[in-house]
Amino acid sequence: MKNDEIAAQSFNESISAKQAFLTGENIARIVKSAELVADSFKKGGKLLIAGNGGSAADAQHLAAEFVNRFEIERPPxxxxxxxxxSSNITSIGNDYSFDQIFSKQVRALGKSEDVFLAITTSGNSQNILKAVETAEAIGMKVVILTGKGGGLLAGKGDVFINVEAKKTARIQEVHITFCHVVCQLVDRMLFQKV
Known part of the structure; x- marks a missing residue:
């Protein structure tokens, strides 16, 4: 296969993954996720986000969109x-275990009016699973964004969203689109007349 064919195939796979995700049920889950986040912000709560690898990058990307701005001028x-x-992550990982790097932070920072967003392409990351359990014990709302059937997190949380794609890259591309749409909806719910 030539390079231009590989490039076209990758874009087509990404388009197909997003089209397959675009069901009425998933749209309702996206809207529900945005409502949970908007309601939390209205109550003085916050959004805590975690993931590993590319999902960690998505967590940081989404946090930046909320703290800075997305598409409209608005307060952070x-x-x-x-x-x-890195100090928290490495001290927790060293003194306890990598499985606790997020759950200890959720325990320290999370409140019942907050939302925890877990991003994991497999649903099997122990550190995400433990963070979900901790968030639920605190009484936080939990949104789970996963793929490949959801693994150990299948069906958990207040909102469970699974991307049925075979390749991790395609799952991540749907995940970041989810993040952008949630930002757009939260901005609309909080700052534009609906």
């Missing part, structure tokens, strides 16, 4: 990626 919104503090 309280969102925090739990993937950015």
């Amino acid at each position: 919104l309280p969102a925090l990626a739990l993937t950015t503090d």
Whole structure:
């Protein structure tokens, strides 16, 4: 296969993954996720986000969209990626285990009026699973964004969203689109007349 064919195939796979995701049920889940985040912000809560690898990058990307701005000028919104503090991550990982790098942060920072967004392409990351359990124990709302059937997180959380794609890259591309749409909807719910 030639390079131009590979490039076209990758774009077509990405388009197909997004089209397959675009069901009425998934749209309702996206809207529900945005409503949970908007309601949390209205109550003085915040959004905590975690993921590993590319999902960590998505967590940071989404937090930046809320804290800075997305498409409209508006006040900053309280969102925090739990993937950015290398001192916390390495001290927890060293003193306890990598499985606790997010759950200890959720326990320290999370309140019942907050939302926890777990991003994992497999649904099997132990550190995400433990963070979900901790968030639920605190009484936080939990949104799970996953793929490949959801793994150990299948069906958990207040909102469970699974991307049925075979390749991790395609799952991640749907995930970041989800993040952008949630930002758009939250901005609309909070700052534009609906």
